[in-house]
Amino acid sequence: MSSDGEGFRMLPDHLDRTRQQELVAMVAALAQEAPFTRYVMPRTGRPFSIDMTNAGSQGWIADRQSYRYSPVHPVTGRPWPAIPALLLDLWRGLTAYPHDPECCLINHYRGEGAKLSLHRDEDEEATEAPILNISLGDTAIFRLGGPRREDKTRSFPVASGTIMVFAGPSRMFYHGVDRLRVGSSRLLPDGGRLNLTLRRVTRPAA
Numbered sequence: 001m002s003s004d005g006e007g008f009r010m011l012p013d014h015l016d017r018t019r020q021q022e023l024v025a026m027v028a029a030l031a032q033e034a035p036f037t038r039y040v041m042p043r044t045g046r047p048f049s050i051d052m053t054n055a056g057s058q059g060w061i062a063d064r065q066s067y068r069y070s071p072v073h074p075v076t077g078r079p080w081p082a083i084p085a086l087l088l089d090l091w092r093g094l095t096a097y098p099h100d101p102e103c104c105l106i107n108h109y110r111g112e113g114a115k116l117s118l119h120r121d122e123d124e125e126a127t128e129a130p131i132l133n134i135s136l137g138d139t140a141i142f143r144l145g146g147p148r149r150e151d152k153t154r155s156f157p158v159a160s161g162t163i164m165v166f167a168g169p170s171r172m173f174y175h176g177v178d179r180l181r182v183g184s185s186r187l188l189p190d191g192g193r194l195n196l197t198l199r200r201v202t203r204p205a206a
């Protein structure tokens with residue numbers, strides 16, 4: 001495990017191969033209920049280079065209007081499937097946060113050209129809650145900065161089975177994915193990478 005004193009923890013190999021396979025199968029089942037969608041960015045309408053879906057009472061969506069949370073899938077209009085117990089157990093075991101997450105955003109990086117530009121997760125009310133990040137499949141070159149966009153950034157590889165926790169100050173740090181090391185893992189039947197982030201969206205009642 002590595003920890004940077006700013007609330008960021010990285011746990012390589014936290015998930016063994018069997019657990020990773022279990023999570024991949026779980027995502028496939030969730031995607032039957034809530035299909036992966038290619039969102040577009042507000043205003044420009046430019047498509048993301050990755051596909052997304054969600055589990056939970058809240059799902060993160062993007063369209064020409066805004067980035068926001070929605071209780072229903074933007075295409076099917078149905079509520080998102082529940083967050084599986086396995087993921088809730090990871091959250092409860094690895095974060096000290098006393099309330100469950102409400103969203104599991106699932107990103108599918110299919111291969112070459114798939115990336116996520118530097119951004120902060122700031123559409124949640126409960127920004128005091130950590131974010132738990134799970135990587136499956138191809139290694140990502142992850143970029144982590146500081147609280148301001150202009151802060152210095154560093155990049156490092158994040159392999160399948162790694163969990164990262166962004167708590168404390170690091171919760172609001174800029175971050176993104178530069179690219180994949182395409183073909184570095186055989187976990188996903190068609191290659192690529194899945195990333196799951198567990199998020200608390202609403203602020204729990206006092």
Ligand SMILES: O=C(O)CCC(=O)C(=O)O
Pocket residue numbers: 105107116121133140142175176177195197
């Ligand atoms: O794919 C990743 O590891 C980063 C995901 C992320 O930053 C996000 O979903 O906001």
